[in-house]
Amino acid sequence: MTSSRKPQWIVPGGLILLSLVPVIAAFVRGAELASRPEVTPDNARFVTAPVPIMLHIVGSVLFAVLGALQFAPGLRRRRWHRYAGRLVLPSGIAVAVSGLWMTLTYALPPIEDSGLSVIRVFVSTGMLFCLVLGFVAVRRRDFMTHRAWMMRAYALALGAGTQAFTFAFWTVAVGEPGVLAYALLMLAAWLINLTVAEWFIRRGGEPRRRAGLSGPGRAGADVSGGAVPGPPAPRSTASRG
Ligand code: HEM
Numbered sequence: 001m002t003s004s005r006k007p008q009w010i011v012p013g014g015l016i017l018l019s020l021v022p023v024i025a026a027f028v029r030g031a032e033l034a035s036r037p038e039v040t041p042d043n044a045r046f047v048t049a050p051v052p053i054m055l056h057i058v059g060s061v062l063f064a065v066l067g068a069l070q071f072a073p074g075l076r077r078r079r080w081h082r083y084a085g086r087l088v089l090p091s092g093i094a095v096a097v098s099g100l101w102m103t104l105t106y107a108l109p110p111i112e113d114s115g116l117s118v119i120r121v122f123v124s125t126g127m128l129f130c131l132v133l134g135f136v137a138v139r140r141r142d143f144m145t146h147r148a149w150m151m152r153a154y155a156l157a158l159g160a161g162t163q164a165f166t167f168a169f170w171t172v173a174v175g176e177p178g179v180l181a182y183a184l185l186m187l188a189a190w191l192i193n194l195t196v197a198e199w200f201i202r203r204g205g206e207p208r209r210r211a212g213l214s215g216p217g218r219a220g221a222d223v224s225g226g227a228v229p230g231p232p233a234p235r236s237t238a239s240r241g
Pocket residue numbers: 019022023025026027029045056060061063064095096098099100102103106109120121123124127156157158159160
């Protein structure tokens with residue numbers, strides 16, 4: 001691999017690392033549920049209603065890993081990005097819908113309260129909203145808007161990864177979080193991710209905007225400036241996201 005190619009893998013590699021803790025947790029919980037476990041206070045809600053959690057586990061692992069690869073500029077210039085996107089989008093929808101489903105139907109564990117449930121309703125519906133707008137934008141061949149909404153959706157999903165850090169930081173600095181701190185640490189992770197995503201969106205968009213390459217009608221300009229095959233789209237008033 002040449003040195004100029006190396007940085008291409010920094011973002012996808014970093015995102016996969018960030019998702020490692022929840023992805024491992026997903027495998028552990030999935031394996032436990034597949035082995036018909038004894039019902040305990042910790043797993044009762046998952047064992048008695050396994051459909052949403054299994055949907056969540058499969059969707060989140062696919063979305064976290066394949067979604068990270070969508071950030072690789074080299075893959076974006078190939079058909080991979082398009083084909084993988086057909087799996088990434090439904091996986092993301094599965095994460096958001098199952099997250100909302102569990103929020104609305106599962107009994108709350110002692111460390112969670114209804115304030116966290118309200119936050120989760122906003123996060124899951126917000127993620128769904130971002131995915132739908134990202135899909136609508138790519139159908140219009142408005143790649144800059146597509147990029148922005150998909151990055152926001154991915155940022156919300158990967159709150160699960162950043163939460164490992166906010167919790168680790170709090171536990172080392174303060175100790176075990178209480179109910180309020182638990183909800184605020186989850187919220188902080190989602191806000192951190194959204195802030196970083198907005199920074200990337202603006203940073204990536206500016207040069208192309210100045211160069212007149214953003215928006216529909218410039219089908220060749222994707223997130224990285226990589227070539228996206230296809231004819232220019234008709235004129236549209238789409239926002240940049
Ligand atoms: C790719 C990102 C995500 C991954 C890898 C992930 C992973 C997981 C895992 C492994 C569990 C089971 C936890 C356990 O065993 O105790 C879980 C539960 C859950 N997740 Fe996610 N998740 C992700 C994104 C989201 C999002 C965006 C939401 C939306 C709010 C969400 C909402 C939930 C809810 C409500 C539960 C059930 C919590 C409980 O009852 O303890 N997740 N997630």
